[in-house]
Amino acid sequence: MEVTNRYITIKTQVDGDPKVSDFELKTSNLPLSLDPGSNDIIVKNLYVSIDPYQINRMKSQSSSQKATATAGVITPGEGIDAYGVAKVVASGNPEFEKDDLIVGYITWGEYSFLKGGNCVLRKFTPMGLPLSYQVGILGLSGLTAYAGFFEVCKPKKGEKVFVSAACGSVGNLVGQYAKLFGCYVVGCAGSKEKVALLKEKLGFDDAFNYKEEPDLKSALQRYFPDGIDIYFDNVGAEMLEAAVANMNTFGRVVACGVISEYTDATKRAAPSMIDVVYKRIKIQGFLVVDFMNVFSDFLSTTTDHLRTGKLHALEDISNGLESLPSAFIGLFRGHNTGKKMVKVADE
Structure with a gap:
């Protein structure tokens, strides 16, 4: 079985104020099966984080592009990776099973094909909290x-x-x-x-x-x-x-x-x-x-504050893959209130 995967790319490097015309919607066929012995994962994307730092990855040159692996340059025509929440569709990786909910680096698309050796992913259970919290306040x-x-x-x-x-x-x-x-x-x-x-x-x-x-x-x-x-x-x-x-x-x-x-x-x-x-x-x-070592403390403390009502999650959610470019552009025009993200699909 395969699906037609829709995803967003940039047409060319973006060196100024981003515009809708800088982006395009592309499609490709994606088999929903893996070769025997594969360590790869295929996920259905649910929520994608929209972050200002991504503009530096879209530039033809920025000193930030050499800082970390997640800040590397985005090549026109290729998929854009971003933090988000997804559901496992197929897995050759023993750490992940079909239907697991995961959070980590996925793509601006409907599905993501994630190489097993390069996955920065973790499983999670919603614990009665909205899935979107994993992208923002708990992400x-x-x-x-x-x-x-x-x-x-x-x-x-x-x-x-x-x-x-x-x-x-x-x-x-x-x-x-x-x-x-x-x-x-x-x-x-x-x-x-x-x-x-x-x-x-x-x-x-x-x-x-x-x-x-x-x-x-x-x-x-x-x-x-x-x-x-x-x-x-x-x-x-x-x-x-x-x-x-x-x-x-x-x-x-x-x-x-x-x-x-x-x-x-x-x-x-x-x-x-x-x-x-x-x-x-x-x-x-x-x-x-630099501070992944405090993630567990952060997660437990923040979850406790959410449950007691001491912390409020401020979210700004757009719907549908097509809204990704305008959601991103809006960050630089002050349109968002709280954590900006796009809901790509229901679980």
Whole structure:
């Protein structure tokens, strides 16, 4: 038996703002059987994570492409691999059986053929929680927020925390973890609706719309009259400059992402290095792959918080394979609220 597998590719390298015309829907025949002795797996894709860093993989050149295996260049015409949830259709791998639910790197398609020796997969049971949680709050976005805050920031109770892109997949969780830990938290977002969500549902102490602030340095001074201890940076550029200007002595800047710079090469942050030196500010970048050793702690802690209602999963789900390009493009235009993903199929 075989199926016609539909999948999304890029037509050419994407070196600017992504457009729908940069992508195309392709088809190929995929046998749903494996050769005897094969270690491969065929899965039906259910949910696919939509992540900003993928734009750097689509560029003709980016220094990030040499950083890790999951950041490598995406070749036009070939499948795009991404984190997601799938169901095993056929398996030659003894670790996986037909109908197992798995989470890991699949593709922007209806089915994925996964080479057994290269699988970054794990089985899971839903435990009464939505499957989509495995892509977001219980997946790599959740781990990024958890490890970035606790392992990189190394917070102390009562510290003052600023989170940019606070309604994004990582930022909203950083703010929630910080509040649960006992910090004072302010976030910024790009609309009054998102600001209200941060304060009224997610428990941020305060929040503001950065688009309404003509002077970001003055805005942060207003929200942090006693200075910022931790800045969790998801955007870079002017926001990073403003945050550094308002940091306290021995403040920490955690560089998680620079989405404002991904599609605009003219935007580069230039924080005051005098402030960095004399305030002894620590600026550290990190990748989630650096912290897989805390995954089990993250998973148990986050699951407990979800069950007790102390954490809220903020999800933004589009439906259907065809919606993948527009869902991805929307990330760079501030369209998403929470973790962006695409539901490809029902279980």
